[in-house]
Each structure stands twice: as structure tokens, then as C-alpha cells.
Amino acid sequence: MPKYVLTGVGGNIGSTAASYALEIAPPDTTLVFTTSDPTKIPTQTLESWRAKGATLSAASYDAIESLKAVFAGAEAVNLISTWAFGRRHEQAQNVIDAAKACGVQRICYTSFVGADDPAPVNEMPFLPRDHKNTEALIRASGLEYNIQRDYLYIDNIPSFFAPSWKSCGNRWIFNSHDVPGAYVAREDCGRVHAALLLGRGKPNTVYDVTGPEAVTDRQVFQWICSEFGDKGEFIDMPDEELREYWVQRGLPTDISEPSPLPMKLCVDDLLCCGEMVARGYMAETSNAVESLTGHKPLSFQETLLGYKHAFS
Template identity: 60%
Template sequence: MPKYVLTGADGKLGSAAADFAVEIAKPEDKLVFTTYKLGAIPKEKLEAWKAQGAEVVEASYDDPPSMLAAFQGAEAVSMVSTWAFGERREQAARVIDACKQCAVRRICYTSFVGAGEEVEKEEDLPFLPRDHAHIEKLIKASGLEYNIQRNYLYADNIAELFVPCWQFCGDSWLNNTHHVRGAYVARDDCGRVQAALLLGRGQPNKVCHVTGPEAVTDGQIMDWICDQTGYQCEFVDMPDAELRRWWADKGLPDDFRGTSPSCP
């Protein structure tokens, strides 16, 4: 009975992956979902996973003994990035070490678009892919088989993170993408890919890119949202330095560690 461990089942991406994993698992597959705290998962979802044969246990990237207990006997372990900027690299190193101690054969990782770019030094990468690029290198140097998926920008983040700021910005989307198109993808679709790779539906030692069906500009997305809701918003393209100053003047800090960004 092969054992597959999906970590971070309490998160939005991990939860979507868990939903799909119980759907596609074979009868002989043993699924173990981990969470930093059982109470972080809605009771009805927890019960549904258990009813479909999954075991749910507490384990944390910051608690190696808990990972060793969860990973014992696993064929593969899936690891997601947390919001812990400044700490994610150490967390990933601990997961990889736990996998090796438990003789896990394969590790899966949800990376980010741009992490595979060839650059002379890390600072040449945009900020968001830097941790992912570092973690990918750790995985490839570990000796473990791997599946890496580089997810493109979540379409969900626009509604969850950007739209709430529009009113604060004077019914404007202050934006520095300069009309460059991006292949936004639904987070749930990324979760389905994550589950499929964990359960061996991909070739080992491969990197796949998970994108949406069409590359669009942020302005097009804003126009669609306004058309659907009736909200009136102006798209304002700004130089990087000017946008940075605008937010700094509003009190946005320029240093952070271990927490998720939020709008005022």
C-alpha cells in the first residue's frame, strides 16, 4: 500500500489538492494530510476527507519530529511554500531533511513562475521567485526524485488581495505591470496538478508550468471585473519607483518577515 503525504492541507492550495487527491486516489493508496493545527481545517472538510479514507495529522515545517512521524513509510511527500517570507528556505530544508531521514523516494514542490531563470546572482531575479529558485536547487541537490510545478500568478489573488485596495486608492488600480500580459491561473487548478503529481501522475525529475488558458493584461482583468459588478475603477500604470513611494507615503513598511502582506 503506497503512502502519499500532502503537507499544508489547511491552506487554500493544499486544501484544493487534498480534495482532488481523495477523488483520484486508487483503493490501495494511503493518503496522509498534514496541518499545523487540526482546528485550522473546517470540521465538515476534515470529516469528508476522513470518510474518503484519508488520515489527517498535525505536523509542522518548524517541528522536525512531527514531520518524521508523518513521513515514515511514505513513497512521496508534497511540500507547499508558506507565507513565511524570510523563513521559507529553512522550512524547506527541514522538510527535505525529514524526507531523507524517512527514506522518502520522491518530493513534490509547488514553485513559482520565473524560478528557473538563469541569472548571475539571485538579486537579478524578481523578488517573488527568489525563495522558490533557492528551494528548487535544494531539492535537485538532495538526491531525491522530484516533481516541481511552477505555478503562474493566481487569478484568485486579484479578488482577494488587489481589489480590496482599489477603494483605498481612490477607486483606482495603481499598477506597475506596464500592460505586460500574464497567464493567470486558478489556484484550484494548481491544487489539482499538485495532487496528481503527488500520486505519481507525472514523470519524475521534471518541472512543469501551470498556466491559465490565455495571457491577459491587468487592465483587461479590471475591465472584466467592473463589467461584471458595475464598480467603476480607473487603471493607473505607474513607474516602479513612483508606486513604491506612493505606498511608502501611506505607511507601508519596506521590511517584513514571516507574515502575509495585507492592504490597509
């Protein structure tokens, strides 16, 4: 009875991974799900997971003993990157140390496109920096690994960007400079994560997880306007001008400071999303989604149709 521990089931990737793991797991599999906050899991979701044989425990990347308590006897465990910028390497080290102490053989990690950038970390774009460090910790651990480098989720557009369009005068002001990028559906990343945890990946392999085609933000915005009847304008702005625009409006430059604006990303995070696309990090597509899940990756249109409420 192989045992797999899926941590972080309270998040988007984690909850999709949990449901998909239950769908694809062979009958003799033991699935243990963990979350740092069990109260976050909707009762119905928890009941449906339990009905299919999974158990749920509380465990936190910040508390190594809580991880050891669930990792014992597991063949593989996972690590989902958190929003704890600056502390992510400590959380990763806790997961690695707990896994090694419990004799776990393999670790799966949700990394980010660009984590293999050969530049020194402090010269890399903001977002992949922590991931490069975490990947290095994983490689140095001696554990077998599967790393998925997720491209930017297409879901970021309705979740993080669209809420600010109205307050910007019905404009999406962005800095991807009309370079196409293969945005991925977050759901596909979640399914890939489960597939890797359950051993569908090759040992010590990194997968770029991408959407089916590279598209420009302008194309995506035009599709949103025509599909949902939004009347807006897409403005491509030079990076420094965009930074200035948001700083002047009071968007925090420090990631730990909550934003008082409808735009919830901090300045560096927001700027880096455009930068990742503009610098061509997301130009190529991969077959990771299809090879690991057996399904073609969702198109941006298929994903955005589920976010009608976010546009109007």
C-alpha cells in the first residue's frame, strides 16, 4: 500500500491536486492530505475526500514536528510554494528535513518558470528568485525529486488584475510589451502536481507546465471584452512608468504590506508578471500537461469562461 502525503490542500493548487489524486490513485493507495488550517476546508469538500478514502491532518511547513507526524511511511511528499516571501527557503528546508528523517524517497515541488535562469539570484526577475533557491535545496537534499515549473496562471488575470481595471479608468495597464506567453490554467498545474506525487513523472526531472499556445495580453484582453461585453482599453506601458503609476497610487512596494487598492499584488510582483512575458520566459509550450494527465492543457478561453463574474 504505497502512501503519499499531499500538503497544502487548503490552496487552489493543493485542492485541485487532492481531488485529482483521488481520481487517479490505484485502489491500494493511501492518501494523506494536510493543511496548515483545517478550518479553511469546506465541509462538503472534506466529506467528499473522506468518502473516497483520504484522511486529513493539520501540518505546517513552519513546524517540522507536525510534518514528521504525517510523513512517516510515505513514498513521496510534496511542497507547494507559499506566499511567505523571504521565509520560503526555511519552509522548504523543514519539508526536506522532515522527509529525510522519515525515510521518504521522493519530493515534488511547485516551482516557477525562470527558476533555471543562470543569472545570479539578485539579478534575476523578482518572482523566480525564491524558486531557484528552493530547487537548489531540493537537489542538494539527495531526495529523488519531481519539479514542476508552472508558467503564470491565466487565472491571475481575473483574480489579480481585472479587479483594478475599473479604478484605472476601464484600462488594463500592463508591461508585457506585446510579447506572447503560454499562460497555463491553474487547474492543470494542480492536476500535474497530483500526477507527479503519484509517480507519473520520471525521476529527478523538471517539467515546464504551460498552456497550449502563446498569446499576448492584448489578445486575451480583446477576447475578454468581446466575450463578456467589457468596454475597456489595453495600455502597454514602459516598466518604469508603470512602477511610478502604481507607487503614486499607493500600491505597496513591500510584499509583506497589505494593499489598500483593488490591485492586490505588490509593485514588484505586478511588474514581474509582465516582465516574465516580455522577456520571453513563457514563449515556449511544453507537452507536460498532456503527458502527465492524458488531457490537453486548457485554453485561456476555456479557463476564463469560468470567471464570468470577474468581468463586466
